[in-house]
Amino acid sequence: MKPLIGRDTQLCMSLSARPGNFGSRFHNRLYELTGLDFVYKSFTTTDLPGAVGGIRALGIRGCAISMPFKEAVIALLDGMAPSAAAIDSVNTIVNDDGVLTGHNTDYGAVVDLVADLDRSTSFMLRGSGGMAKAVAAALRDGGFADGTIVARNEQAGRALADLYGYRWLPEPEGSAAMLINVTPLGMTGSDAGMLPFPADAIAACDIAFDVVQYPPATPFLRAAAEAGKRRITGTEVATLQALQQFVLYTGVTPSEAQVADAAAFARANS
Known part of the structure; x- marks a missing residue:
């Protein structure tokens, strides 16, 4: 007690x-x-x-x-x-x-969440802020070498990609085995209904990873669920x-x- x-x-x-x-x-x-x-x-x-x-x-x-x-x-x-x-x-x-x-337990949480994945898994990460840095660092330190950072802000996106040895793109192109959203897209407000990646990229991926905590089921995660993809959620990261x-x-x-x-x-x- x-x-x-x-x-x-x-x-x-x-x-x-x-x-x-x-x-x-x-x-x-x-x-x-x-x-x-x-x-x-x-x-x-x-x-x-x-x-x-x-x-x-x-x-x-x-x-x-x-x-x-x-x-x-x-x-x-x-x-x-x-x-x-x-x-x-x-x-x-x-x-x-x-x-x-x-x-930084954000970093530690991501390390744990991707621990069982094949290190050859390619990923596309959308975002360039502090949480994106934690995710990118955890993936780099975990041995994930095939990665792309997607960020409209070229300076921030290139800096993050260069820091960890990844590619940079201003917008999503193609797909990757793991798609990771580290932006507000899908949260409540004006971004609530938006997908961070095109529907065909989601259909082609194996894993959808969304760090957004609210709502627990973002449009990205719902689309991934409908396509039968493995999902890693913002609630898991927060917990x-x-x-x-x-x-x-x-x-x-x-x-x-x-x-x-x-x-x-x-x-x-x-």
């Missing part, structure tokens, strides 16, 4: 421009299931140095970092774990007695990266059943 919040309760938090509920619900549900004396709360800020100083000064155990702070926060930390140093991007801070270390954060903060590895419970709870209440 989880203890009541008191003076010994350890606080974890998140910082983002637009806080969501998934992380808070997921972590707090796991604290409840594992009986840990922790609590998790989401925040936003216009004073990143002040917020990071507060993490250090108040002994906050861990902090998730979302856009637009993933790169700006690096200068405020004491060190970088290999997962963050590999891509110069931080999505997790761990506080060990005032020493703040940056990690795995949050689980890795949980383990970094607490030192406890929950059971698969507990993780499934927390993920379902977070999705239902986000």
Whole structure:
């Protein structure tokens, strides 16, 4: 049974421009299931140095970092774990007695999700932002050599492709065994009904990978399902990266059943 919040309760938090509920619900549900004396709360800020100083000064155990702070926060930390140093991007801070270390569990989540794939699998990745960098780095480090970065912004797209040894295209051409969407296409709003890849490319692929978390079934994933393709979802990415954060903060590895419970709870209440 989880203890009541008191003076010994350890606080974890998140910082983002637009806080969501998934992380808070997921972590707090796991604290409840594992009986840990922790609590998790989401925040936003216009004073990143002040917020990071507060993490250090108040002994906050861990902090998730979302856009637009993933790169700006690096200068405020004491060190970088290999997962963050590999891509110069931080999505997790761990506080060990005032020493703040940056990690990137987005990178770790992608490494886990593609671990069973044949390394000769070709891929086409659409996007050039921070999450695209994490995905591209995880694939490069995992031995996936045959890749194309698709980005309308030539400077950003070429830079990402050159950094990891891939090709660049301004728009999708042809197909690949794995299609990866790391853009807002398919999310709610004006992009809600859009596909990141042409329908014939989806029909020709083997695997559809969409990092978009909401909605859980994007138009891209629905089209892939109708075509009988294997799918890797944004919910899987969000769950795995949050689980890795949980383990970094607490030192406890929950059971698969507990993780499934927390993920379902977070999705239902986000």
